[in-house]
Amino acid sequence: MEAPIRAREALGFILFSLLFSICRSSSLNHLLISNAERRIDLSSHIVKVFLTLKVENAGSTPTSEVLLSFPPTQADHLATVEALVTKGKRKKTTLVRLDVKPTELPDAPNDAKYFTIYLANPLKSGESTTIEVLYLLTHSQEPFPAEIAQSESQLVYYRDSALILSPYHIKQQTTFIKTPSTKVESFTRVEPSNRAGTEIKYGPYEDHPPYSFSPILIHFENNSPFAVVEELVREVEISHWGNLQVTEQYTLVHAGARHKGVFSRVDYQSRPTLNGASSLRYLLARLPPRVHSVYYRDEIGNISSSHLRTDSRKSELEIEPRYPLFGGWKATFVIGYGLPLQDFLFETSDDRRYLNFTFGCPLLETVVDKLTVKVVLPEGSKDPSAVVPFPVEQHLETKYSYLDVVGRTVVVMEKKNLVPAHNSHFQVYYTFKPIFMLAEPLMLSSAFFLFFVACVAYLHIDLSIRK
Numbered sequence: 001m002e003a004p005i006r007a008r009e010a011l012g013f014i015l016f017s018l019l020f021s022i023c024r025s026s027s028l029n030h031l032l033i034s035n036a037e038r039r040i041d042l043s044s045h046i047v048k049v050f051l052t053l054k055v056e057n058a059g060s061t062p063t064s065e066v067l068l069s070f071p072p073t074q075a076d077h078l079a080t081v082e083a084l085v086t087k088g089k090r091k092k093t094t095l096v097r098l099d100v101k102p103t104e105l106p107d108a109p110n111d112a113k114y115f116t117i118y119l120a121n122p123l124k125s126g127e128s129t130t131i132e133v134l135y136l137l138t139h140s141q142e143p144f145p146a147e148i149a150q151s152e153s154q155l156v157y158y159r160d161s162a163l164i165l166s167p168y169h170i171k172q173q174t175t176f177i178k179t180p181s182t183k184v185e186s187f188t189r190v191e192p193s194n195r196a197g198t199e200i201k202y203g204p205y206e207d208h209p210p211y212s213f214s215p216i217l218i219h220f221e222n223n224s225p226f227a228v229v230e231e232l233v234r235e236v237e238i239s240h241w242g243n244l245q246v247t248e249q250y251t252l253v254h255a256g257a258r259h260k261g262v263f264s265r266v267d268y269q270s271r272p273t274l275n276g277a278s279s280l281r282y283l284l285a286r287l288p289p290r291v292h293s294v295y296y297r298d299e300i301g302n303i304s305s306s307h308l309r310t311d312s313r314k315s316e317l318e319i320e321p322r323y324p325l326f327g328g329w330k331a332t333f334v335i336g337y338g339l340p341l342q343d344f345l346f347e348t349s350d351d352r353r354y355l356n357f358t359f360g361c362p363l364l365e366t367v368v369d370k371l372t373v374k375v376v377l378p379e380g381s382k383d384p385s386a387v388v389p390f391p392v393e394q395h396l397e398t399k400y401s402y403l404d405v406v407g408r409t410v411v412v413m414e415k416k417n418l419v420p421a422h423n424s425h426f427q428v429y430y431t432f433k434p435i436f437m438l439a440e441p442l443m444l445s446s447a448f449f450l451f452f453v454a455c456v457a458y459l460h461i462d463l464s465i466r467k
Contacts, residue, residue: 030059031066034128036164036173042218043180044365045226045255046079046419047137047158054130055123055168062122066131067103067167068115071213073159075113077137079367079419080390083117084132095132096120109211112165136419138367141222143257143327150264150326154257154278155185156222162190162202162214169210174203179220188216225280225325226256229368232361237376240432244339248362252321252331254280255367259326268324280325285335285362287315293338298322303333317362335362352383352429359388359413360423368418375411375428384411384430390422391415403443 034054041048055066070078083098103116123129141156148154164173177200184195193202200218233249256278267275287294289312296306296319305320321331347353355375361368376399377384386394397410411428 030057030061031063031123031168032056032058033166033168033170034172036166036170038164038173038175040160040175040177042141042158042178042220042222044224045138045141045222045228046365046367047140049133049135049137051133051135051164052130053133054128056128057123057125060125062124064119064122066117066119067105068100068117068133069108069112069165069167069211070115071161071165072111072113074137074140077140077417078113079136079138079417080421081115081133081135082421084134085120086130086132098131110213112211114167136421138417138419139228139255141226144219146257147260148257148278148327149261150259150267150275153183153221154223154327155219156257158218158220160216160218162188162193162216163205163208163212165211165213167210170205170208170212172204172206173208174201174205176201177218179218180222180224181220183221185219185221187218187220190214190216223278224365225278226254226327227280227283227325227363227366228253228255229361229363229366229371230330231370231372232368233372233374235374235376236355236357238345238355238378239341240378240434242341244341244344246337246339248335250331250333250335250363252283252325252333252366254325254327254329256327258328263326276324276326278327280321282318282320283366284364285317285319286364287317287337287362288339288343288358289314290340290343291315291337293336295336296333298331298333348429352431354427354429356425356427358423359426360418360420362423364420366420370416371414371418373413373426375413377409377411377428377430378432379406379408381409381430381432384409384428386411386413386426386428388413388426389424 032055034056036054037052039050041050053066057063068081081100083100084095085098087094087096098120099118100115101118103114105114108114117131117133119129141158144155144157162175164170164175179198179200182198184200187195187200190202192204193200195201202216229250230253231251235247237245237247239245264275268279289310291310294308294317296303296317300322303319303322305322307318309316309318317335319333319335321333323329325331344356345353346356357375359373361371374397375386384396393414395412397412398407399410400407409430413426415422
């Protein structure tokens with residue numbers, strides 16, 4: 001009996017796969033892009049790409065999915081993909097966020113990677129819609145030359161395609177590339193193309209079949225510091241006595257062109273615009289409001305070169321490393337601060353508590369290769385669960401602190417390749433009985449009581465050996 005059942009299950013799975021592939025291929029054949037405009041911003045080391053697609057359904061059946069394709073070289077450096085669609089007409093238009101998820105397709109040409117955009121409403125036959133796409137790329141600008149002296153400017157390569165890689169036929173498309181300055185050493189020409197000031201224009205190109213690709217290479221000046229946090233560990237410790245303690249351990253590196261030769265402090269301070277133009281001089285951290293007990297230190301000790309500005313809406317901490325960071329140089333430091341618990345801890349209707357805090361890195365314009373967020377719950381907490389708006393790796397640990405008996409549950413979340421767009425809120429839910437708050441005070445009271453009892457007993461007991 002088991003063999004026929006397994007055969008039927010295998011046959012059903014094969015039929016389902018064939019039906020799914022047929023539906024997906026039919027949607028690819030029926031959709032086309034009547035107009036596409038891409039704007040690439042290379043002002044910083046985080047590449048921002050804004051893509052506007054006007055999608056038409058030329059088939060006979062409605063569809064709810066639109067595919068985005070990326071070459072494998074870009075997919076490896078893709079940090080985030082967002083999609084929006086415009087609703088309404090004229091002045092009453094609103095932008096609606098769409099779900100975007102990675103997708104694997106069989107027989108993808110040249111190992112292309114796909115993302116699926118799920119439309120809010122099915123696109124019927126003959127209808128069209130305009131989709132706004134934003135995606136960010138990290139580690140996509142290659143320094144060339146790889147080593148520069150203190151007085152030299154930083155030049156980088158950027159590789160892309162003059163044509164938008166898409167699984168659909170594109171009737172008309174145009175690409176605009178913005179460089180940080182007018183100093184462009186060279187760029188690949190794919191006619192029609194031209195450069196005016198800080199903008200390079202490719203197109204318009206008409207009637208290109210699916211998966212069209214035309215590689216381009218741009219060599220330009222980019223003196224923005226390539227601030228990359230190789231590893232960041234954020235520990236958020238909850239104390240039900242009214243405080244939220246945050247400790248952040250940074251391993252920072254300048255990922256730009258490596259510094260060669262000797263470093264002259266005199267030339268660096270006397271002519272800062274000419275010497276070390278691409279160096280990292282300071283960092284700006286955006287902290288929550290009502291922050292207190294802020295410290296900034298490293299292995300040597302406290303670093304006094306920091307400035308804290310606070311108001312009712314935000315707090316900004318401007319920090320300077322002990323030395324300016326040139327390409328290839330590293331720095332490790334720790335930032336810590338306290339926050340009032342009532343601003344971040346709340347209760348649900350079913351008597352559960354949850355922490356509402358910000359995921360990501362507080363430093364502006366930085367890339368985080370690896371981020372670990374640890375939420376330390378009070379001792380006695382049970383049933384912890386985390387809700388994060390994007391995929392992360394999660395597991396539980398146990399931490400022992402002062403006067404702990406069974407230890408504190410730690411919710412650990414890890415994610416790689418983060419950008420400032422990932423600075424969104426996440427929640428950690430758990431249950432906690434207030435009786436556990438009396439554990440440490442009772443333990444201290446019992447210890448002092450036993451100590452005084454022992455002292456009284458020692459003073460009243462005669463331990464001499466005489467009669």
